[in-house]
Amino acid sequence: MIKTPKLVMIPGPTPVVRSIQDQMARETVAFGDAGFVADFKEVVADLKSMWRCDGEAFVIAGSGTLAMEMAVANVTKRGDSVLICSHGFFGDRFIDMCKNKGLDVDTLKAEWGTVYTPEQMDAALSAKKYAAVTVTHVDTSTGVVVPLKAICDMMKKKHPDVMLIVDAVAAAAGAESWMDWGIDVLLTCSQKAFGVAPGLAILWASKQAVEKRRSLGTIPESYADFERWIPIMNDPSKYWGTPPVNMIWALKESVRIIKEEGLDERYARHIRQAGYFVAGMEALGFRTAASKELRAPTLTIFFYPEGSGLEDAAFRAKLAEEGVQSAGCLAGFAGKGFRLGHMGNIDKHILVGAMAAVERACLKCGYKIEPGKGLGALQAGLAKE
Ligand SMILES: Cc1ncc(COP(=O)(O)O)c(C=O)c1O
CATH class of the missing domain: 3.90.1150.10 (Aspartate Aminotransferase, domain 1)
Incomplete structure (x- = not known):
């Protein structure tokens, strides 16, 4: 047989379709190659407009965990309080990440297989001044999706100044989320609903999140710093860290497929x-x-x-x-x-x-x-x- x-x-x-594989198999060019620069610019612009983002989009070599760390790094500073809403293993992943950064961490946890409510979030956020809150759109350990729109509506109404970080690693491009719902940082990576091989961290930051990052001045991170990447994302002919050329082509093909659908x-x-x-x-x-x-x-x-x-x-x-x-x-x-x-x-x-x-x-x-x-x-x- x-x-x-x-x-x-x-x-x-997830399965990588032939046309995306073909992009990964292309002959690699210099990252300053005019054709590649145009492709990179287009994919970033598409991501921004497709997710209705008034701020910036980022495509960086890395996995979803880098995207999580990058989200936290750019909207909080040492000593800030952060509320981590978790309904599983990946929600919990933010806990050590934030503690290690010197943040004051509180958690709102739901039993595995269930989820917390926007009302519970509101009560927790009303008890103390928080700089940011993290929500995992779909926790991959439980297969549970949070009511993201209702959470965003509550945040917009009750806590508009608290940065809303959404881990959409197991959701973006497969479960609905739009930046204009009031999300400040939405994060994902290439190997999930985008259907690309592993290798890219993808983030969207609202205008408010970009302003928040600016207000922080110098931050300890370099590779994960929005400020380092914004000039590159707006003009990919510039250099900060070598872009993963073939992966960006692969993402561009994935975005084309998503637009077509x-x-x-x-x-x-x-x-x-x-x-x-x-x-x-x-x-x-x-x-x-x-x-x-x-x-x-x-x-x-x-x-x-x-x-x-x-x-x-x-x-x-x-x-x-x-x-x-x-x-x-x-x-x-x-x-x-x-x-x-x-x-x-x-x-x-x-x-x-x-x-x-x-x-x-x-x-x-x-x-x-x-x-x-x-x-x-x-x-x-x-x-x-
Ligand atoms: C919801 C969620 N967040 C974060 C991650 C971490 O992503 P990565 O393994 O790409 O670092 C995963 C991985 O499966 C995930 O499912």
Whole structure:
């Protein structure tokens, strides 16, 4: 039998389509090359206008964690108080990051699988003067999406001077967010819903955030300093740190694909696809960690059906043999289920292939499902498209 190709269904990196791969395979040119400079300028301008950003957009070599650190570094100074709203592992990641920077940290935590409310945020923010608040749009450890619009509305009305930092690593370009909702720093990276290989940190900063950065004077960071990068983002023929030429071309192709689909349709498509896939998995007896209204459109955590006999490591190894790479759950969810990404440039073939592999893995692991039951439910949804 010929080797089954791998479907990368972890919650990032996500599948990279051929036309994006082609950009990464191009002959690398000098970063001062006129063609490249024009391409870089265009991608930054597109990101700014597409996300309705009145400030600046940044594309920097690095991962999502750099983007998190960069967000905090540019809108807070040592001694400031920051409220970290967390509903999972990646929300918590801000805690040490902020403590290490000498910030006074308070947390608002939701139990895994649930989320805090804008009202709880408002109460916490009203108790003390905060410089910034962090929110994780979709926490990849729980598959839960926060009510971002409602949070932004509350922030705009009640706490307009508190910098709102949104970690949209597992959301941007897959779950709806717009800078003009009142977000100050929105951050993500290339390997999630943009469908590019890992390697780029992507941020948007509002005019207010850029002004906040200016008011801080010199900050300890250099590579992560907005002020160092703003001249480059506005005129990429200038130099600060070597730009990852091929990755920026790859992002440009991703942005082209997103524009072709349209962001509104892309967000709607993610919701529909997630719904169809979950319906298929539920038909096989799996249940999701998040309740229906809190389920992220970009990834899902599927708990193993009770009595199925499915054992996590063995099941995921079998699933990988069947061609689908999935991720294990973290912390309290470890062993109970697995994480599957369905964000970015995911098409019908990918979804059908993934569901079919899940069914084979179930059967091969001794969980007696009716073959085609999950596929049937998924197909019923996809056939509506
Ligand atoms: C919500 C969230 N924030 C931050 C990160 C960290 O991103 P990276 O692994 O690219 O540094 C991740 C990674 O999966 C994430 O899911």
